[in-house]
Amino acid sequence: MGKSGQKFEIDSDYQVKACADKVPNKPNSFVIFLRRVGATLSNMLFPAHIKCVICDHDLKTVGKYEICDDCMRLLQKIPDEHCCERCGAKLSGEERYCFNCQQDERYFDIARSCFVYDGEMRKLIHQLKFSNKPYLARALAPFLYDKLVSLGWKYDKIIPVPISKSRQKSRGYNQSLLLARELAKLMDTTVSCDVLIKTRETIDQVGLNYIERKKNLQGSFDVVNKYLVRGKDVLLIDDVMTTGATASSCANTLKKAGANRVFVLTVAHGVVKLPTIPPTNTLKLSKKHATDI
Ligand SMILES: [Zn+2]
Ligand SMILES: [Zn+2]
Numbered sequence: 001m002g003k004s005g006q007k008f009e010i011d012s013d014y015q016v017k018a019c020a021d022k023v024p025n026k027p028n029s030f031v032i033f034l035r036r037v038g039a040t041l042s043n044m045l046f047p048a049h050i051k052c053v054i055c056d057h058d059l060k061t062v063g064k065y066e067i068c069d070d071c072m073r074l075l076q077k078i079p080d081e082h083c084c085e086r087c088g089a090k091l092s093g094e095e096r097y098c099f100n101c102q103q104d105e106r107y108f109d110i111a112r113s114c115f116v117y118d119g120e121m122r123k124l125i126h127q128l129k130f131s132n133k134p135y136l137a138r139a140l141a142p143f144l145y146d147k148l149v150s151l152g153w154k155y156d157k158i159i160p161v162p163i164s165k166s167r168q169k170s171r172g173y174n175q176s177l178l179l180a181r182e183l184a185k186l187m188d189t190t191v192s193c194d195v196l197i198k199t200r201e202t203i204d205q206v207g208l209n210y211i212e213r214k215k216n217l218q219g220s221f222d223v224v225n226k227y228l229v230r231g232k233d234v235l236l237i238d239d240v241m242t243t244g245a246t247a248s249s250c251a252n253t254l255k256k257a258g259a260n261r262v263f264v265l266t267v268a269h270g271v272v273k274l275p276t277i278p279p280t281n282t283l284k285l286s287k288k289h290a291t292d293i
Contacts, residue, residue, distance in 0.1 A: 066139035107251035113269035141182030213245035223257035230258035
C-alpha cells in the first residue's frame with residue numbers, strides 16, 4: 001500500500017504506478033523482475049522527447065509532444081464545433097448528429113476524440129495495438145490531455161475500456177489502460193483499474209457495422225465493486241471510437257451499476273461512411289448501412 005492508502009502495482013507497461021480502486025492481483029517476483037528489465041530496456045530504446053514517433057527524425061524542441069511539426073500537419077484534428085454533438089464524429093455537413101447517433105440510443109452522455117482515424121494517426125494506433133509499442137501511449141496522451149482541458153469536463157473516475165483476459169495475454173497490455181494512465185499522470189490523478197471488466201472474448205469487430213457490433217458486445221462487460229462507480233461521473237478512455245458501440249455498451253454497464261454520467265474520450269474517431277443513396281430514401285435505410293471503417 002502507498003502512503004496515501006492507494007494500492008500499487010507493477011503494470012504491463014513495466015512501471016510502478018499508483019492505481020486507485022485496483023482489485024488485488026499480485027504478480028509473482030519473476031514476472032516483476034522481467035517487467036523491470038523490460039522497463040529499463042524500453043526506456044533506453046525509446047527515450048521520451050528525442051525523436052518524432054512518426055518520422056523518426058530528431059525533434060527540434062523538447063516539449064510535451066513527441067510528434068514533429070511537419071508530422072503534426074499530417075494529422076486531422078477534430079474541432080469541437082464541427083462534430084456530432086453526441087459522439088464527436090467529424091461531420092462534413094451542417095447536421096448536428098452523425099448517422100449512428102440519429103439511428104440509435106447512446107448510453108454515454110457525450111464523446112469526443114482528438115483526431116480523425118486516418119493516415120499517420122491510424123498507423124500510430126495500429127502500432128500501439130498490434131506492434132508491441134506500448135511507449136506510444138506516452139506520445140498520444142498529451143493530445144487527450146489537451147482535449148480534456150479544452151472541454152472542461154468534470155469527472156470523478158478515469159476508467160479505461162477493458163479488453164478480455166485472453167486478448168491482454170496475447171497483446172501483453174491493454175492500450176486503453178496505458179493511455180488512461182499516461183493521461184492520469186498529466187492530470188496528476190489516478191486510474192480506476194479493473195472496475196469495468198470484459199467478461200468474455202468477442203469476435204474481432206473489424207468489418208462489423210454498428211448493429212452487429214452492438215450484438216457482438218452484448219453482456220460482455222461487467223462492473224466489479226459497484227460501489228466505486230455509484231453516483232460517480234466517469235471518464236471512459238479508449239484509443240479509437242469507430243461506431244461507438246463499444247463505448248455505448250461500456251456506458252450502459254456503468255450506468256446499470258449506478259454511474260451518474262459517462263463521458264468518453266478517445267484519441268481518434270473513425271470516419272463514418274454514409275450510404276450513397278438519394279436523401280429521399282434516407283428513412284428507409286437499413287441500419288446495416290451505417291458501417292464505419
Ligand atoms: Zn515527424
Ligand atoms: Zn454521433
